[in-house]
Amino acid sequence: MLGANYVGDGNAYTTGNVVSVAGPTGAFTQGLSYNYMYQQAPDNYVDYISASTGTLIFSSQESYGRAVCYAGPSNNYRAIYATFNFGALRNGSSTKQQLMTRYMQYLLPNVVAEEQSSTLLRDLCLSPNPGRGRIQVRFALDRTERVNVSIYDVTGQKIRTLNSSVLDRGDHCLTWNGQDDQGRSVSNGSYLVRIEAGKAFVNRTIVLIK
Numbered sequence: 001m002l003g004a005n006y007v008g009d010g011n012a013y014t015t016g017n018v019v020s021v022a023g024p025t026g027a028f029t030q031g032l033s034y035n036y037m038y039q040q041a042p043d044n045y046v047d048y049i050s051a052s053t054g055t056l057i058f059s060s061q062e063s064y065g066r067a068v069c070y071a072g073p074s075n076n077y078r079a080i081y082a083t084f085n086f087g088a089l090r091n092g093s094s095t096k097q098q099l100m101t102r103y104m105q106y107l108l109p110n111v112v113a114e115e116q117s118s119t120l121l122r123d124l125c126l127s128p129n130p131g132r133g134r135i136q137v138r139f140a141l142d143r144t145e146r147v148n149v150s151i152y153d154v155t156g157q158k159i160r161t162l163n164s165s166v167l168d169r170g171d172h173c174l175t176w177n178g179q180d181d182q183g184r185s186v187s188n189g190s191y192l193v194r195i196e197a198g199k200a201f202v203n204r205t206i207v208l209i210k
Contacts, residue, residue: 002081003054003070010046010083013039017046018084021058021066028069028106029057032099034089036060042088049083058082069106078107100205104192108156120145121197123171130207137162137174137193144168145197151176151206152192159186178208 010017018036023029037043054070067082080103089096123140137149149162159180179185193204
């Protein structure tokens with residue numbers, strides 16, 4: 001089961017399961033911790049698991065395993081299996097945006113690299129995020145430059161090119177309508193927006209809902 005072993009059933013939410021989760025030492029989630037919607041609907045029967053051929057990336061307050069990452073039998077694909085609801089995590093000292101970025105860095109190691117900082121590309125904003133149907137990608141350029149704006153799915157495949165041309169200095173706004181380059185609507189889920197301008201590039205995660 002995606003590098004994980006089933007250990008036990010969770011309880012009904014009225015009894016409660018997950019107060020908080022934290023990333024263990026050595027995992028790519030190390031240093032991240034979140035409170036959870038304890039004894040509320042998302043806390044209903046949250047099973048606990050252990051890592052078999054995968055790696056434990058989250059445990060709850062009683063040290064029960066709650067999420068495992070897995071790189072496939074020959075590192076030929078990557079997956080994350082969690083028994084808790086991502087949306088039920090509460091932002092605090094760690095944010096869900098931070099976690100989603102780390103998820104995407106793990107799932108897309110050949111796409112999500114460390115950003116190359118530059119004053120050339122600034123004021124990046126994805127809105128709304130999560131977005132229903134249409135998401136705007138706004139950014140500003142400090143000089144005229146060739147800009148590539150691409151969208152990748154969680155397998156690392158580029159599904160849409162929003163721009164591949166020279167843009168003038170100033171503010172710009174591109175719109176993604178939730179479709180790939182063939183005009184097909186893509187499924188709900190997380191996607192990566194990559195913007196390249198000169199030697200600068202930034203990566204941001206967006207969530208599409210319908």
